[in-house]
Amino acid sequence: MNERLRAERSPYLLQHAEDPVDWWPWGPEVFAEAEALDRPIFLSIGYSTCHWCHVMARESFRDDEVAQVMNRDFLPVKVDREERPDVDGVYMAACLAMNGSGGWPLTLLLTPDQKPFWAGTYLPKPRLLALLRQAGRLWREDRDQLTAAGDALTAHLQQEREPRPGQPDRELVRAAAGILARRYDARWGGFGPPPKFPMPHDLLFLLRFARLGGDGQEMALHTLDAMYQGGLFDHVGGGFARYATDARWLVPHFEKMLYDNALLALAYTEAFQHTRRPLYGEVARRTLDYLLRELAGPEGGFCCGQDADSGGVEGLYYTLEPQELVQVLGERDAERFCQWYGITPAGNFEGKSIPNLLGQSRPDQEPEGMAALRERVYAYRRGRMALHRDDKALTAWNGLALAALARAGTALHQPVYLDAACRTADFLLEKLTGPEGRLLARWRDGEAAHPGKLDDYAFCAWGLLELYQAVFAPRSLAWAASLAEQLLERFFDPINGGFFPYASDGEQLLTRTKDPYDGAMPSGDAVAALVLSRLFRLTGEARWQPPLERQLAWLAGAVRDQPAGHSFAMLAFLEALWPSAELVVTAREIPAELEALLREQSRPALTVLVKTPENAGALAKVAPFTGDYPIPAQGARYYLCRQGACAQPVDSVAALRALLGERG
Numbered sequence: 001m002n003e004r005l006r007a008e009r010s011p012y013l014l015q016h017a018e019d020p021v022d023w024w025p026w027g028p029e030v031f032a033e034a035e036a037l038d039r040p041i042f043l044s045i046g047y048s049t050c051h052w053c054h055v056m057a058r059e060s061f062r063d064d065e066v067a068q069v070m071n072r073d074f075l076p077v078k079v080d081r082e083e084r085p086d087v088d089g090v091y092m093a094a095c096l097a098m099n100g101s102g103g104w105p106l107t108l109l110l111t112p113d114q115k116p117f118w119a120g121t122y123l124p125k126p127r128l129l130a131l132l133r134q135a136g137r138l139w140r141e142d143r144d145q146l147t148a149a150g151d152a153l154t155a156h157l158q159q160e161r162e163p164r165p166g167q168p169d170r171e172l173v174r175a176a177a178g179i180l181a182r183r184y185d186a187r188w189g190g191f192g193p194p195p196k197f198p199m200p201h202d203l204l205f206l207l208r209f210a211r212l213g214g215d216g217q218e219m220a221l222h223t224l225d226a227m228y229q230g231g232l233f234d235h236v237g238g239g240f241a242r243y244a245t246d247a248r249w250l251v252p253h254f255e256k257m258l259y260d261n262a263l264l265a266l267a268y269t270e271a272f273q274h275t276r277r278p279l280y281g282e283v284a285r286r287t288l289d290y291l292l293r294e295l296a297g298p299e300g301g302f303c304c305g306q307d308a309d310s311g312g313v314e315g316l317y318y319t320l321e322p323q324e325l326v327q328v329l330g331e332r333d334a335e336r337f338c339q340w341y342g343i344t345p346a347g348n349f350e351g352k353s354i355p356n357l358l359g360q361s362r363p364d365q366e367p368e369g370m371a372a373l374r375e376r377v378y379a380y381r382r383g384r385m386a387l388h389r390d391d392k393a394l395t396a397w398n399g400l401a402l403a404a405l406a407r408a409g410t411a412l413h414q415p416v417y418l419d420a421a422c423r424t425a426d427f428l429l430e431k432l433t434g435p436e437g438r439l440l441a442r443w444r445d446g447e448a449a450h451p452g453k454l455d456d457y458a459f460c461a462w463g464l465l466e467l468y469q470a471v472f473a474p475r476s477l478a479w480a481a482s483l484a485e486q487l488l489e490r491f492f493d494p495i496n497g498g499f500f501p502y503a504s505d506g507e508q509l510l511t512r513t514k515d516p517y518d519g520a521m522p523s524g525d526a527v528a529a530l531v532l533s534r535l536f537r538l539t540g541e542a543r544w545q546p547p548l549e550r551q552l553a554w555l556a557g558a559v560r561d562q563p564a565g566h567s568f569a570m571l572a573f574l575e576a577l578w579p580s581a582e583l584v585v586t587a588r589e590i591p592a593e594l595e596a597l598l599r600e601q602s603r604p605a606l607t608v609l610v611k612t613p614e615n616a617g618a619l620a621k622v623a624p625f626t627g628d629y630p631i632p633a634q635g636a637r638y639y640l641c642r643q644g645a646c647a648q649p650v651d652s653v654a655a656l657r658a659l660l661g662e663r664g
Helices: 011-014 028-037 050-063 064-073 086-098 127-141 143-158 169-183 200-211 215-228 259-274 278-295 320-331 330-341 370-384 395-413 415-431 452-469 473-492 524-539 542-559 567-577 592-600 616-622 623-626 652-661
Strands: 040-045 073-082 106-110 116-120 441-442 445-453 581-587 606-611 634-644
Touching: 011 073, 028 073, 028 567, 040 050, 040 086, 050 064, 064 127, 073 473, 086 106, 086 116, 086 143, 106 127, 116 143, 116 606, 127 278, 169 200, 169 542, 169 567, 200 215, 200 259, 200 567, 215 278, 259 278, 259 581, 278 415, 320 330, 320 370, 330 370, 330 524, 370 441, 395 415, 395 441, 395 452, 395 592, 415 452, 415 473, 452 473, 452 524, 452 581, 473 524, 473 616, 524 542, 524 567, 524 606, 592 606, 592 652, 606 616, 634 652
Parallel strands: 040 073, 581 606
Antiparallel strands: 040 106, 106 116, 441 445, 581 634
């Protein structure tokens, strides 16, 4: 066993600890060794639930012939992209610059000073061996050719491409919605051709924009319907797979990730609040129940995800056959189950069936007793084979789960989700917060590791602000403010705007490039803008306004040429450019009528503070202006302000509705 990898905590690195390839983890030691031995670096980046990473491992990294060449001519380095998104970001940019596309496993050749001179993704064994032999020969015989390529690519990556500051305006938001409309698949939902990714950030943006009078709600709702009906949604166990390989969302890439499911739960919750359609609330519940059942970690927080493969076969865990269901349910119930979920003898995926509702004209009209049958099939499925779970907990991803649980707990009136959100916040505070309140990025086996990056701080702060709006505990608001202060101190560019991906006092990599683009996860830059916007409105503190304005101007310049790839930036613009309102409620305890009001619909333009005798002192520390608001002896008082103008306080939710322009 590789002693260097055995000492690591990453499940991905531990998966490779018995390879014949003599892997090193990322760190200064391997680069010093490469310099001393005068060898290039073979860098492989992936994650433990990645299907094609497993394929390349089986074909090449466990192969003695490959290992012999790699160990002789290179220093092989393994990186878990989920633990080191900063390293992954630098070298994914190199792959994109060299090839125009990227993915995982990410494969690179570097000089000992970390400069990439070749980049690609999955390589079958013959191509990998050919690459290794050619690169090894060139390193010995014509090194200048490789170092020149590395210098040129590095210079390209390090070029300052600071966008000209822009002016956030509504036309930019409308342009983003218009581009999404042109990409929209009117038949099957989603945006663009297969493979089709859920992109919940786009759906959240379109739903929010529709509430403000824009176009997009029909596209968002149709996509949410289609994703649920297809095999992308796990109809037996709940939760969503990573993406669909076909146009109609039937055949997924079967891995399930925490961040996808947290963001999709948010999108379905938002759709439920917009439409009050029970199906959307049900999908959000079944998605969050999946997180609580299968991704909740033993020490708190949530694990990263589950593998696409089981028994070495992609999707085997999830597919079913009619005959096995007869054994589980009996003939009559199996027939009902198969008819409802499209399970046939011919199958729809490699001779077996992915349960789906594509053949149902009314998928929201579930037959009586079907939920009980699902539970029996779920128990059978879990018992017939194991499914690998990546059990590390990441701060950034847990921040997204915190946001989803807090929002759904309120909107769906589910205390179990609010309790889970509070436990997640406690986990982040107790396990992933180090000295001076600094975040760490990963927890596993009793160990926190790796300094927090932009996404860790931004997503965690956002989740805490969502938690505050759900339970009104000042601790969450104060902690979010503390994280935002660290973002500004250690990540922010005070001259140009924009947040760097890792801290100024952290490990300095080949590049430190800001990125407003929403990939599989939202842009940390855009989420940071949302955090600053919410803090400014919630606390009334003027100190948040200058960096917020600078950040919005930077985002406007950075997204100007392609606004549709930046939906979280659009969410920040929606909050900044459309009318907003701030509500302060004073009462002896949190009014039940207020909780009922907040459940009814999504009001992203409304921020709410609640002051009670128990929290008044703590609230005044983070939102000093609340110190002047008296608490009535009985009942509640509602203070509503809009666009810098405050109305007379009122004493009932009915009167508040009138101020909000809403009917009771």
